Amino acid sequence: MSAEKPCANPKTIDAAFAMADAAEPPRKRTREVVAGRAEEVPVGGRKIVQVDHLSIGVFHLESGFHAIRNFCPHQGAELCKGTVHGTYRPGAVTEFVPALPGRVLRCPWHGWEFDIVTGKGLYDDRGRVSTYEVRVNDAGDLIVVV
Ligand code: FES
Numbered sequence: 841m842s843a844e845k846p847c848a849n850p851k852t853i854d855a856a857f858a859m860a861d862a863a864e865p866p867r868k869r870t871r872e873v874v875a876g877r878a879e880e881v882p883v884g885g886r887k888i889v890q891v892d893h894l895s896i897g898v899f900h901l902e903s904g905f906h907a908i909r910n911f912c913p914h915q916g917a918e919l920c921k922g923t924v925h926g927t928y929r930p931g932a933v934t935e936f937v938p939a940l941p942g943r944v945l946r947c948p949w950h951g952w953e954f955d956i957v958t959g960k961g962l963y964d965d966r967g968r969v970s971t972y973e974v975r976v977n978d979a980g981d982l983i984v985v986v
Pocket of ligand 1: 912913914915916917947948949950951952
């Protein structure tokens, strides 16, 4: 019996996963904007806010609040209106290894996928969407740093 072959382009996919796993802080920004109340966004929820010319999606994942630009680099769709799910690491044809549970955002237009936490694309190790620091202040406000 022959061994099963891995899926296509395993090096490219592995590189994308390696980037998605890397702990890299968002670019340094200093302007703090109140994006609403934290209680408005339960775990699993999201809120899209407008800050000047920027549309930003604030997601409440199991790991906390995360903010990502609401713009797909492919053809400009409102990325943050896409579905949130996990994905699978590459492996043998019949092997399914779950990865990035609950933190993969799929563009509603053509399905490009991004890690909500890092903004990195899973389709290509060079793809990325801006992410923003987000926290909850003592008054329960969601603060996004842009
Ligand atoms: S516009 Fe997002 S995948 Fe095409």
